[in-house]
Amino acid sequence: MSGTGGRTLLTVRGLAKRFGGLVAVDDVDFDLDDGEILGIIGPNGAGKTTTFNLIAGALRADAGSIRLRDAEIAGLPAHKVAARGILRTFQHNRPFKGMNVLENLLVGAHRRVRARPWAAALGLPSARREDAALAAAARETLAFVGLGDHAASDVSKLSFGQGRLLECARALMGEPAIILFDEPAAGLTSVEAERLGGVIRGIAARGIAVLLIEHDMRFLLPLAHRVVVLDRGAKIADGTPAAISREPAVIEAYLGRHAGAAA
Ligand SMILES: Nc1ncnc2c1ncn2[C@@H]1O[C@H](COP(=O)(O)OP(=O)(O)OP(=O)(O)O)[C@@H](O)[C@H]1O
Ligand SMILES: [Mg+2]
Structure with a gap:
C-alpha cells in the first residue's frame, strides 16, 4: 500500500x-x-x-x-x-567534539569516499578531487538542513535543535x-x-x-x-x-x- x-x-x-x-x-x-x-x-x-x-x-x-x-x-x-x-x-x-560543523560531516562521510586509500595517502589528484567533491556535498547538505551559516562554527556551539539537524545532515551524507x-x-x-x-x-x-x-x-x-x-x-x-x-x-x-x- x-x-x-x-x-x-x-x-x-x-x-x-x-x-x-x-x-x-x-x-x-x-x-x-x-x-x-x-x-x-x-x-x-x-x-x-x-x-x-x-x-x-x-x-x-x-x-x-x-x-x-x-x-x-x-x-x-x-x-x-x-x-x-x-x-x-x-x-x-x-x-565529534573539538571539530567544526563541516568537519563533523566529513568525518562521517565514508560511503561517498570512492578514492582508493593509497590514492589518498599519496595525495594523488583524483583523491584531492574527491575531497573537494565531498566538501561541496557537505556544504550543500548543511544548507539543505538549514545549517549553512554554521559550517565553520565549533560543534559545541550548536543548540540542541541544531544538533538534531546536524544528525539529519550526517545521515544524508551517507546517501x-x-x-x-x-x-x-x-x-x-x-x-x-x-x-x-x-x-x-x-x-x-x-x-x-x-x-x-x-x-x-x-x-x-x-x-x-x-x-x-x-x-x-x-x-x-x-x-x-x-x-x-x-x-x-x-x-x-x-x-x-x-x-x-x-x-
Ligand atoms: N534488549 C532488551 N532486552 C529485554 N527486553 C527488551 C529489550 N529491548 C526492549 N525490551 C522490551 O521489549 C518491549 C518493547 O520495547 P521497545 O523499546 O521496542 O518499545 P517502544 O515502543 O520503543 O517504547 P517507548 O515508547 O517507551 O520507546 C518492552 O517491553 C521492553 O521492555
Ligand atoms: Mg522506543
Missing part, C-alpha cells in the same frame, strides 16, 4: 522478536515506499524501537522477512544494512535510501520541531523513505503520509493519519490513553 505512489522499497513480513518470555514484536507486516514518510506509533513498550533495531540489524529477528527492494536483509549485521542505505539518527546527538528517526522531536522547542519537520519533508521530497517513531502527535500526524500503530508488539492499525485517528482500537490503545497521560 502506498502513501505516495512511489515504488515499494522495504517489505516487512511476519517480523517477530522475543526477549525471554516477552513478545516485543509480534508478527508485524508493513511496506514502505520511495519518498514515503511512514509514522510508527504506539504506547511505551509497544515494540517500536525494537522494530527499528531489527530493521537496522542491531538485533536479530526470531522470525520474519525484511526485504530492501528484492534483497533479504534480515540477519545482516548493522554495518552491512547501513552500507545498503538504511541509516538511522540517534535519540541523543553524538557530535541513504531510508532514514529511521526514533523520536526526533523529543526535547525540541515547538519552533525547532517545526524546522525539523520541514527538513524531514524535504528529505522525503528527494525520494528518500522515512520511518518515523514519534509520540508527539502534533508533530507526526501532519507529517506522515501513513501511520502504523503497534500495541504490545502487534500491529493494530495501518492507514492515513486521518483514518487511524478515527479507529476505536487506536484511540483506546494509544491516543486516548496517551492524551489522558499527558493531561
